[in-house]
Amino acid sequence: MAQSPREDADMGALDQVDLFAGLEPEQLAAIAGSARLRVFARGAIIVSEGDEGLGLFVVQRGALKAFVVDDSGRELTLSLLGPGEYFGELALLDAAPRSASVMALERCELLQISRAAFLAVVEQSPTLMLTLLRNLVRRVRSLTDSVRALALVDVFGRVARLFESLAVERDGHWVIERQLTQQDIANLVGSSREMVNRILRDLVIGGYVSVDHHHIVLHRKLPARW
Structure with a gap:
C-alpha cells in the first residue's frame, strides 16, 4: 500500500531523466514544482493494466517491474526499472488506459507528475512539448528494437x-x-x-x-x- 504523499521531494532527480533531456533549467524547475513524492512498500502495485492513465512516475529510489499478463495467466516482464527511469509517460499526452502493470520489487520512492499539472506547465512554455516529443520518439525507437529482438532473435x-x-x-x-x-x-x-x-x-x-x-x-x- 502506498504511504501518504510527501511534499519535500528531492526534485533534482528530474535532470537525470532522459525524457526531459534538453529542457531549459526554468522548464525543468516548472515540471519539478508540479511533482509529488510517493512512497510505496515492496509488493505494491503502482498501476494496473487497464487503469485510467493520469500521469508520469519517475523512480527516485528502489526497483520495480512493468509487466503484462495474458488470458492464461502467463506473465511477461516488459522491463525492470530503477532510479532515473520512468513509466506512464504517454499519460502526459492522452487519457488512454494503462497498457501494463507496474509492481514495486522493494520499497520505492517515486515522483508523480499528473497530466493536468504537466499541461499547465506546457501552456506557459510551448517549446517544452517539442523537446518532449523528440525524446518520446527516441524511446519508441528503442522499444521497437526490443520487440524486433523478441520476434526475430x-x-x-x-x-x-x-x-x-x-x-x-x-x-x-x-x-x-x-x-x-x-x-x-x-x-x-x-x-x-x-x-x-x-x-x-x-x-x-x-x-x-x-x-x-x-x-x-x-x-x-x-x-x-x-
Whole structure:
C-alpha cells in the first residue's frame, strides 16, 4: 500500500531523466514544482493494466517491474526499472488506459507528475512539448528494437542481449547487480524457466558466467550462438 504523499521531494532527480533531456533549467524547475513524492512498500502495485492513465512516475529510489499478463495467466516482464527511469509517460499526452502493470520489487520512492499539472506547465512554455516529443520518439525507437529482438532473435540471443544490457563494470568485472531468478529472466525474454536453466547451465560450464545468490557475473564476451 502506498504511504501518504510527501511534499519535500528531492526534485533534482528530474535532470537525470532522459525524457526531459534538453529542457531549459526554468522548464525543468516548472515540471519539478508540479511533482509529488510517493512512497510505496515492496509488493505494491503502482498501476494496473487497464487503469485510467493520469500521469508520469519517475523512480527516485528502489526497483520495480512493468509487466503484462495474458488470458492464461502467463506473465511477461516488459522491463525492470530503477532510479532515473520512468513509466506512464504517454499519460502526459492522452487519457488512454494503462497498457501494463507496474509492481514495486522493494520499497520505492517515486515522483508523480499528473497530466493536468504537466499541461499547465506546457501552456506557459510551448517549446517544452517539442523537446518532449523528440525524446518520446527516441524511446519508441528503442522499444521497437526490443520487440524486433523478441520476434526475430532466438532465446539464447535474447538472454545474451538482456545480460549485456544489464551488466555494469565493477572492479574489472561485468556484473548484473539486480537479483534475477531464472523465472525473472524467462519472463523478461519471453521463454520458459526450463529453457533459461539450460542456457545458464551451459554458460556456467563454459566459463562465460557465474551465478551467486541470483547475482550474475559475466567473465568474458558471450558466444554469438548457443
